[in-house]
Amino acid sequence: MLFKPQQASIGLDISDRSIKATQLRRNLRGKLELQALSAIELPPTVFNDGEIKESAALTNALTELLTKPQYGSFNTSYVTACLPETKTFIKMIDIPPMPENEIGQAIKWEAEHHIPIPIDDTYWDWQKINSNKKINTRLPVLLAVVPKNIVDTYTKAIIDAKLIPLALEVEAVPITRSLLTCSNGEKKDSATMIIDIGATRTSLIVVDLNSIQFTVSLPISGRGVTETIASSLKLTEDQAEKAKIICGLDPKKCHGAMAEILHQMMDDLVNRIRESIVFYREHFPQGNKIEEIILCGGGSNFKLIDKHLNAKLELPVRRGNPWLNLEPSPCPLKPGELITHTTAIGLALRASLNSEDYD
Numbered sequence: 001m002l003f004k005p006q007q008a009s010i011g012l013d014i015s016d017r018s019i020k021a022t023q024l025r026r027n028l029r030g031k032l033e034l035q036a037l038s039a040i041e042l043p044p045t046v047f048n049d050g051e052i053k054e055s056a057a058l059t060n061a062l063t064e065l066l067t068k069p070q071y072g073s074f075n076t077s078y079v080t081a082c083l084p085e086t087k088t089f090i091k092m093i094d095i096p097p098m099p100e101n102e103i104g105q106a107i108k109w110e111a112e113h114h115i116p117i118p119i120d121d122t123y124w125d126w127q128k129i130n131s132n133k134k135i136n137t138r139l140p141v142l143l144a145v146v147p148k149n150i151v152d153t154y155t156k157a158i159i160d161a162k163l164i165p166l167a168l169e170v171e172a173v174p175i176t177r178s179l180l181t182c183s184n185g186e187k188k189d190s191a192t193m194i195i196d197i198g199a200t201r202t203s204l205i206v207v208d209l210n211s212i213q214f215t216v217s218l219p220i221s222g223r224g225v226t227e228t229i230a231s232s233l234k235l236t237e238d239q240a241e242k243a244k245i246i247c248g249l250d251p252k253k254c255h256g257a258m259a260e261i262l263h264q265m266m267d268d269l270v271n272r273i274r275e276s277i278v279f280y281r282e283h284f285p286q287g288n289k290i291e292e293i294i295l296c297g298g299g300s301n302f303k304l305i306d307k308h309l310n311a312k313l314e315l316p317v318r319r320g321n322p323w324l325n326l327e328p329s330p331c332p333l334k335p336g337e338l339i340t341h342t343t344a345i346g347l348a349l350r351a352s353l354n355s356e357d358y359d
Helices: 055-067 100-111 148-160 172-179 222-233 237-246 254-283 305-313 335-352
Strands: 010-014 018-026 032-041 078-083 089-095 122-128 139-147 164-170 191-197 202-208 211-218 290-296 317-319
Touching: 010 055, 010 335, 018 055, 018 335, 032 055, 032 335, 055 148, 078 148, 078 335, 089 100, 100 122, 100 139, 122 148, 139 148, 139 164, 139 211, 148 164, 164 172, 164 335, 172 191, 172 202, 172 211, 172 290, 172 335, 191 254, 202 254, 211 254, 222 237, 222 254, 237 254, 254 290, 254 305, 290 305, 290 335, 305 317
Parallel strands: 010 078, 078 164, 191 290, 290 317
Antiparallel strands: 010 018, 018 032, 089 139, 089 211, 122 139, 191 202, 202 211
16 A cells, blocks of 8 residues: 555455455545445355465455456455454554654564564554543554464465455454544544454454554354354244344344343343443543444344443444445445445545545
8 A cells, every 4th residue: 555555446354254345436526435345155164263274265255256246346456455353463552752763663662562472473563643642741552463374374365366465454443444434633532432243253442532442352243143043943044144133132023032042142242341441441541431332243233232232331322334434325235234344345445545534
């Protein structure tokens, strides 16, 4: 992205069980709109907890994904992809004020105190955070670290599919870019928690002071919920997925059976959210109070989850809108399908927006 930051590229969301792709374009009014969109399911043997086990199968899936889009047509080989959240590390750190040319080395030294593997075995990047709030006049920095073997294997699979990787991002970044307004203008005096309930895990992302502050990965997944429903009610996975969305936590639907099955999972999720809110309050004293929760990911589709979390946490809870930064226009996907493309849309936005729009 350094050599051509405005190069149009495909947002490529690669996860353990699926791949999603989105490309955007600017219309005659200069507004962003959808150029193309696609999704494909992956066999469970291709990945294991974010690590590629069958590179050739992934490469073949990437080729099929882009040659048989669900909507529109892809007209570039450039891609911006995300890295698996479970294999990445993102955290806000702070360093003493110093000359610009010394910051990189200082961050590398500081990073060694925060990550569980040798810094030389990783790729890492950082971004200064502009904030009105400072602690002891120290410089806040957002640090992202990824093991080299993860980056190298993802890059190889992309290149083998005859694609050109422009950038790889930690998943929390495109999710945030997609669901929040891409603007530096107004500074909020409150923090937002984004909850991404994916097929294999749930991520909590706290956004405050115009930046991601920290992320947490939880062993709660949309697919796990579906499997529990299927086992408990003796349904196929497809039947269980439909029942989860239609009935969800509504005690009046499915004779209340679904709400009873989901009760334990929801209690666990609520407790983890509360723990994270307390952690943020105690460990980020410069931060604002978390006053809103935004849901995304396919696992957020089941009925009344927003109202249930609102009642338990006493905070406003809403489903995210990945279309937020695009031209208002008919969407080729239903809302429940669109929310699963949050990451891919956020990745596509990276190339389409000027850097000052989302830094």
